[in-house]
Amino acid sequence: MQLFTSPQPANSNNFSVNFAQNLSEIREAQALRYQVFALEMGATLDTDIPNYDIDLYDNYCHHLLARDLVTQQVVGYTRILTCDQIGLAGGFYSSSEFDLSPIRKLSGRFMEIGRTCVHADYRNKPIIHLLWASLAKFMVSQQFDYLMGCASIPLPSDDYLPLFDELLQRHAHPSVQVTPRVPLIRGAISQDNEQEIPPLLKAYLRLGVQICGEPCWDENFKVADLFILLDKANLQQRYLKHFIQRAEASASHPASAVSFHEVAA
DSSP: OOOEEOOOOTTOTTEEEEEOOSHHHHHHHHHHHIIIIIIITOOOOOOSSTTSOOOTTGGGSEEEEEEETTTOOEEEEEEEEETTTHHHHTSOGGGGTEEOHHHHTSOSOEEEEEEEEEOGGGTTSSHHHHHHHHHHHHHHHTTOSEEEEEEEEEOSSSBOOHHHHHHHHHHBOSSOOOEESSBOBGGGOOOOOOOOOOHHHHHHHHTTOEEOSSOEEETTTTEEEEEEEEEHHHHIIIIIHHHHHHHHHTTTSGGGOOEEOOOOO
């Protein structure tokens, strides 16, 4: 399994962001995922080891960890499944929720992010920014053309919300639309107009991602998942220069050296 180390982004004095280099570090991430998704959000997880969120995709993903340098605790996480690995993984995770036929018609290399989470005590810290700085660097250095994934909105039921129409009006992809395998119930449109956009989805939208159609209901996580797509060209125009400049500004620090290598996992 190919793993990477990533540069520590600039102005992250209290945090490091690196790819997991061994099973022990992956277990730390899976424990954080369990804490956030199962204990905090109430998700039903099919896992082989109690108190860890483990699924069949983990063996084929790169695991990106944000760590508090004072406590050494993993406090933020996302994983990457690349087009190079989907043959072994059996496909992208998103394909279990959406018909990705329109995506397969696009020319280029794909990377999928998923299971993104931040420890409850660190959601007022720049963890998501630091993770995305490393994702942007990885996307460019490994020559991926598109980043995609599922962005979740917690819901008490599978009723369709007005919020989804608002999001699509503002952020829909102009030409790529995927079909959810389990669509929300439009016949019982909720009148709950107080549902807010989760901070993680807000961060994605600020980075320039676009939403490719209506959401899919995930019964196990009790969330509506939106399929999101980011073209590298859009990232370059809006954020890549900013991220790369900040990463390069920290290159003089020993912890910031970039190295890509293979290790056994």
